Amino acid sequence: MRTYELVDRLPPKRFTRRQRLLLVYAVGLITIILTYTLLYNAGMRYFEGDQQSVFHSAQIVVETMTTTGYGSDSPWSTPVMNTMMITMQVTGVVIGFVTLRVLVIPLFERTPLNLDDRLSAKNDHVVLAEYQRNTEVVLDELEELGVQYVLLESEEDEAKRLSDDGYQTIHGDPEDRDDLNRATIERAKLLITDAGDRTASIVLTALEANEELNVVSFTASTRRKAALKEVGVDRSVAPHALIGQQLAEKATTPIAIEANVENDAIGVREILVRHDSPLHGVRIDESPVPEHPNLTLVAGWFDGELRLSPAPEDRLTSNTVLLVAGPVSEITALAREIAGLREPGDTAHSNVIIAGLGEGGSAAAERLTADTAVTTIDDDPDTNPDIVGDTTEPETLRAAGIEEATALLVTVDDDSSALMTVAMARSLSAEVELLVRITDAEKTSAAVRAGADYTLSVQRVCARLVAAEIHGERVISPVNQIRLVRASGASFAGEQLAAIRQDPNRDWTVVGVARAGEVLTDESTWVRPEDEVFVAGSDDAIQKFERTADLS
Template identity: 40%
Template sequence: MDLLSRSIRTGDLSRRSRLIIYYLFGLAALVLTYTVIYNTGMSVLEGREQSIFRSFQTVTETMTTTGYGADSPWESPWMNLFMVFMQLSGIGVGFFTLRVIIIPLFTGAEIDLDRRLSPKRDHVIVCEYDRDSAVLLDELEQLGIDYVLISSDEEEAIDLSDEGYSAIYGSPQDTSAFERASITNARAVITDAGEANVDTILTVRSIRPDVEIIALTDDSSLQDVLETTGADSVLSPRAVLGHRLAQKAASLFSSELHDTVGIAEGLEVTEISVRRGSALDGVSIRNSRIRERTGANVVGAWIDGELQLPPDPDAVIGPNTVLLVSGNHDALEELGETARPVRSRGREEEVVVAGLGEVGHAALSVIEDENDIPATTVDVTDGPDVDVVGDVASRDVLREAGVESAGVLLVCVPDDSTALLTTVLARSLNPDVEILVRMSDSDATTKALRAGADYVLSVPRISARMVARELRGEEVLGAGSQIRIDRVPAEPFAGKTLAQSGIYERTGCRVIAAEHGGELTVSLDPDRTIAADDRLVIVGTDEAVQRFLSVFDVSPRPLEK
């Protein structure tokens, strides 16, 4: 999305944008004034009547120095003086245009990022966010939360600003950077400055003792230190990601539901992974008779890494399929049991954890302590919890860890290239193993699915959702989900039917329910007319929901549990 569309969407132009607009209006007024004076002078002083358009052409030629008009020479000294003045002012306008518009636009010379900021109030200041800044900033924009990003990397700040994000260059340990970001009007500060988190928190507290501070850290053991320093909330995205992966792995061995969202009383939405050897494995969605057997409705499905909303009835459910389903709690639990293989626990239900960093340790604690599932750990560095020492991107090491007969492999290594190679090798050793992968780059999610992963979570997406939930209490089917659910106003579609709305065709989102007068309708007729005071419940990927909010210019409403 370019800078202009972002400015229009927020309804507030930056200082630089306003300067350019004022300049263009001023230039137009100057040319119009010159045209009127010249046309009058030609008539009164030179005795030559001509159209206003002829005078406009002469003024334009003179100011742009492309010529001095076909009306020369002029007999009146006043007209000659006016022409000289107009020529000099045209040169001045040309230099001003070059300095203010042309040079910053094409060369980026002497860029003042502060001048690009629109006036801020009740906004969030983000400091040194290094988990793919665009993911978080898009999340904040989607929620209608204004922000300023402070980055000590000047090149990154310029790149983000050029893409239309509110970013400035500065040090979060410098009070002047926060003053330039209008901290006196801010609602919260988010710091992700690593070892400089403490310094940043102390700097903020010295300026605004009352502002909310949210600290992100990759070391969950520092939570008490950061809170003592002055942080109101401490988030550890990698630990949360490890918990989510472990919970997803545990759900493969039980019918217990995780990350359900309550849409209304008696109606929940969740994701359920289909296991190899289950009653659903190898069956088409049409023939699965999920609704008849369990009472749950299939809203969508991840099939071979592609989200289908709604799924093709003839699509075959495979062991890497993740079903997005709705229904009451009992129905969803019954479907979860149906998606499991019918067999007793054995070696095939053990878990291999590859990588014992922050993510791996968090996953291991959930698997062993909370679910009592046998686990084998692999890491390149020996330690008290490491069972196999070696590079996980090696067939021999994976064989030693028991991947060939394991039920689940959790790939928790920090390097995405290593994670992708490990996924491919594990899939070649055991086509039936469930592979759950952590990725550091959100753009690598699709690559992991193509490499053979059954489920993928990215650190940037987890981080952005945790921050969004902390700021707004927003509910989106859990931080570890690949799907997003939002309740949105229906004003843009008033008087249209669902079939005429073009929601799915234009955005990729699907409407799964509609609320009217406090009553929620789940089984929607495509010919149902949408009322202006309706509330629609939409589902889609993060990108699809962002596209919906942007295309139809609406803001999400919190889902009620």
């Protein structure tokens, strides 16, 4: 008896919203068909003089509403029946759209989507087993290079979104052997992991399936490198520490080299594209630098990467530093002539402030030379900074000596604080060079607008490192200095500067020719045996050149 009483007290089972919608749809559809059937049957009897069964009328109604035909009753002779038929046709079209929305589309939306079916055939590809940064940045880099890849994403919605956007992405657990097999890990050549504490498990599982895999792992701290090496990681990268080192190197190793001739000095100098430059977004081949008759574009810094002989289609962003070779007076004149450009300091910074003493700031402090005066700022006293305080406050920056500093390295943990620190520092000193680490690649332009002279994005640098690792290339850092050497013209006698500079087999370039106390840099110049030539390139390139060339 109690059982029945309990059941009676339970609330009645309610329909779901979709079930109620389907019920209303079915009742409405049946009601419309029955109503039209009765009206059609009566109309045929009274207006057309055709006595027919209700079932035949129902057939005609359904045929009309579904636009499949009209049977033997057409045509109709009276206006009333023709109007009724038009009404039924329009109603059928409306019901067709409602059917799609209520039944057909939801049915397909609820059908499980197998993202694996969207993958193209893969061999010697890259498997990205989780990527915790801006995924599109690294995938766009791979797409641009034409590299085959599969991203194994553990978040289902994110995997579907990326797959819908055209990326080669599947949903799965990177620690699961079966899911790695779905990414054809056994045929892959490189595994990229960025999974925090799950990295060791992912790497060990992947190496069980493919012992020949090369493994690159991004890690939050350099302290984990030894442990990751033990589990099979070939190269581990701590992005924040890496960028801290690069910012320190950029601050202490500016490129400004010269070789004196009789009337002028020829050299390689940096020209920084500032945020207010009219060259922002301009292709290199459309800028005035390569068209200058006496100057040569040797290389350029693009998002922390030094590219020798930049491609003509590369675009100048507000974070680009161009390395221009030629007569120093011409370089200076060009930099002053173009609004929004300025030359960075010719000497290494001697008084540097580091804002943020985390992984990146500590790495930057360690990389700065011993003769550099360094002042550190952090709001956490446990990091033992010189100044404890908020880097976004003017009092903190003044206490660190912002007015006397030659450079400020901003390596705080979040982009909002970094942008505010940049803006505050620029308001306090117009001369200090601001070198900034940004996490989100989209914030780079904002940092430059705030006053930064040079920024590195964690996302962009990681993407470039992935691309360089895939191609077996070594990303050139500021430590790999550009060198300028003299050589005898006998090695190039009879060659034109344009042909020498455009030779794809040479990873160095001839800046100019010294002849009778003058420096000739025009591409139409022909080299004579008695000339001296100036050759510029990276350390490695110049060393190779020196082994084969006749130096003067």
